[in-house]
Amino acid sequence: MNTPLINVESKFRPEIEGLRVVAALLVAVYHIWFNRVSGGVDVFFVISGFLITTSIISTINRTREFRFWPYVKKLMKRLLPSVFFILAIVLILSWFLLPRSILDKTIHEVFASMFFYQNWQLAFSSTDYLDSTQMKTPVEHFWALSIQGQFYIIWFLIFTLILFSIRKYKVTKIKALINTVLGILFVSSFIYSVYLTSVNQPWAYFITMTRVWEFTLGSLLCINLPSIKVNKYTASMLGWLGIIGLILTGIVFNVSEMFPGYIALWPMTCALFIVLSGTHDTKYGVKRFLGSTVMVRLGGIAFGIYLWHWVLLEFYRYNVQETPGFIVGTLIIISSIALSFMMTKYIEEPIRSSKDSKFSFKRLGVMGSVNVLLIGSILIGSNIDQNRLENKITDKNYPGALAAKNPEGIPDQEPIPSFSEVFNDLPQAHLDGSNQELDDSDLKIGEYGKTKNYDATIALIGSSHSEHWLGAILEATKDENYRVLSLTRSGTRFSTGYSDNDLKGIWNNNVKEYLKQADVDLIVAQATASDTSTNKIQQQMVGQLQSVKDEYGIEVLAIRDGPRYSFNVLESLETGGLEQTIKRMNSEDNQKDESFWRQFENNNESLNKIDLTDYFRVNGQFHPVIGNIIIYRDNRHLTNTYSESFGPIFEEKINQILKNVL
Incomplete structure (x- = not known):
């Protein structure tokens, strides 16, 4: 192969950097103030598909080969510093600031995030991303990063197979081959996504196969962009239509219930319009805004903004109030930007830019080991608390439902299961x-x-x-x-x-x-x-x-x-106390049947x-704890x-x- 595998534009695209920060800020805004999904993650997936395909083909064109270790090493140096650092901060803060009822779930999700299978962890634990009655961990949003990491491995396998086929069978129509492979992948993943979204949307939301088509769309755009010709007036119009449509996604659609089915085409098409518009420099085009110095700099830390905003938001929710006001929400976004800048400068860049691989991976090894030690320490501490409680349990002290009609004479005890065990009871x-x-x-x-x-x-x-x-x-x-x-x-x-x-x-x-x-x-x-x-x-x-x-x-x-x-009764009980929870429980029409x-x-x-029903009440009032046993795991399921x-x-x-x- 003396000629390039395929001609792709590998030049820096400033408008894509700007689009990344728009997507990150939309995710943050919709999470903080509206408790809704914006479609911004889907845009991230399209961009990732576009950029990683550009990088892979450029590497093959330049080196005439595509090897696993250099590819993965580059990804690890790009992704792991931020992931390990933020997870360490979450682990430390969780011990002091997180309700014990959600601590065990958090530990499992931190571990899953470290090894990039968080999306499957959430799918198998029947998590509904924006169900307000389910307790959320500070790392639940890492599901998107896990899918991205899995996609990078899938793409290595896909392009390794393509390169092997080209060389073995002397393929000359390389672009047609790549388009065929990616097209088949796009269609099959899209059909499966539409089907599974209709029958089991929470499962479809998290699993890898229903999201591959979103990355594939970005890859197809990368391969075919040089062949797509639009004039500068059309480009300007498409760019602004893309931005407006993207901002409106979370308003027009209930994304958390409809994605990732065919409705996900809306924000993804908006992203395609914006990338297409960037092929022309026009006076009033969206590229001028997205490609500005400020937007490009923010785009460079968009990854960090996405990761930090949810961490800050969840700790605020558990320790202050459920929904931040305008000022607090704005401070969360500003803090996310500031933390991302500092993390990029002092954590990411020294590792990513170092030419000494031993130095980089030694640091990553230390960071990963610290996280494992923190996980172990928290689990040991939680088990000590649980064992202490179990030693106090007797049938007389913990009659549960049998005490509902005759609560007198039951001594007050620390309720069981302990808050750290309720979620898994x-x-x-x-x-x-x-x-x-x-x-x-x-x-x-x-x-x-x-x-x-x-x-x-x-x-x-x-x-x-x-x-x-x-x-x-x-x-x-x-x-x-x-x-x-x-x-x-x-x-x-x-x-x-x-x-x-x-x-x-x-x-x-x-x-x-x-x-x-x-x-x-x-x-x-x-x-x-x-x-x-x-x-x-x-x-x-x-x-x-x-x-x-x-x-x-x-x-x-x-x-x-x-x-x-x-509302989540368990969360209310731990964070708001017994009396407040009793008041909330009895203020609702909780038995419409x-x-x-x-x-x-x-x-x-x-x-x-x-x-x-009478076994859920004491003296005519519904209670979250009866006979020293906690009743609910969430808002409706019994322990x-x-x-x-x-x-x-x-x-x-x-x-x-x-x-x-x-």
Whole structure:
């Protein structure tokens, strides 16, 4: 290969630097004041695809080769200094300023961020990026950086394969080959992204495969930009349309619920317009603004602005107030800029610009080791606190739900689980993977209790609002000769309200098909949703349970849904205190299913029912802690410990039903 692999413009593009800072500031502004997603991250992905492809092809043109270690070494020197430094600061501040209830989650996400799999960590932990009821860690935004790191490795493999094919098969139409490979990658990733966004948007938001097309679009622009001709008037118009459209993205679309499906084309097209406009220097073009000295300098630290703003914002939220005012929000942005400048000058540049690789990687090694030591120290400290608490636990001091109707005589104790353990106080089906996630409609069954020579089988069916009663059922049946099955799927009610073509509907049909043949004596399931007063939704749940009773003759225990809240009860309890949380809980209409439940309770005699509302109240008021046990993991899901305290209540009810069956 004596000629360039392909002709690309490798010159410095000042307007792209300006676009980077616009994207970073949009992300910060929408996060701080609107608790919304701006589409700025999608622009970052397009720019990254454009720039890394330019760099790769320029390297191949210059050196006639493309080797892994020089490529990765350059990336590590560019990315790791900032990542390791910010994560170290987060770890130190977290011990002193972060609620203990979110500390364990933070540690896991810091570790995932260090090794660039944070997006998968969030996907598997069922995180919803902007759900205000979920507690957020100061490093949750590192998901985008993790995808970017994974993309760089994917792109190395793609271009290594392309270069190998060119040399082995003497390919002459190199541009056509690259466009074909990237085109196939773009189309397949885009189709998958649109599909998965429609069936499981929170999962689609984080995983790598649904984002590859965004990087690919930037790469395709890099390859084909020299062939795209626009006159200077069109370029000026496209540039300003791109800027205006980009700013409006977060206003026009609910990005956190619609991305990364086809709607993501909006901000990405805006980015393409801006890059296209930069091919001409015009008096009134957007390039003059984006390519100005100030914007270029800020563009050089846009990476840092993105990383710092969320860290500062989350520590402020946990220690001062949920939503910053204008002045405080502005100070967060200014502080992010200042910290980025200092970090770039004193942390990044000495490592990145050093010609001594040993010096650079020795520093990176020290920084990474410090982070690992900090993680270990925090985990040890948390375990010491937990062990101290566990040594104080007795059944008498921690009756949980049994104390709701008779709270007198219960000594005040430090509540359990400890705040550092509440987030992970999950039902057994969640811990062993029996609970299904939204990307799967096949039936997954958890089996507990007596698995051979049992007298009866109890099947717990439904969404997470059924699943969180598993602890109660296992506790209730621990001395009985019963088998317990868990057939649960996140976000999926056992209901007639889904289409047969929808994954949730398919799962419901699979459950019914299983029950038709299965040896099940009693079904336990959530029968209402307390966050809606829509009778149709409630009736669809009851209708499904009634159909199982009528068609298969299986007994049913229908559970009224527990109270739900618009805020994270656990976060409020730790940061606002008990009295404030009680006040907030009782200021909301947290059981909108009241009217339907009373009608169902009085008019349906064929299904067994249980209303546990009174076990969430003390003296007529809803409480976040009863019997010295914390009730909620978030705004609606029970801790497994509190669920287990319902054991005697469920034991009486289950045995009462089964004695008429066996």
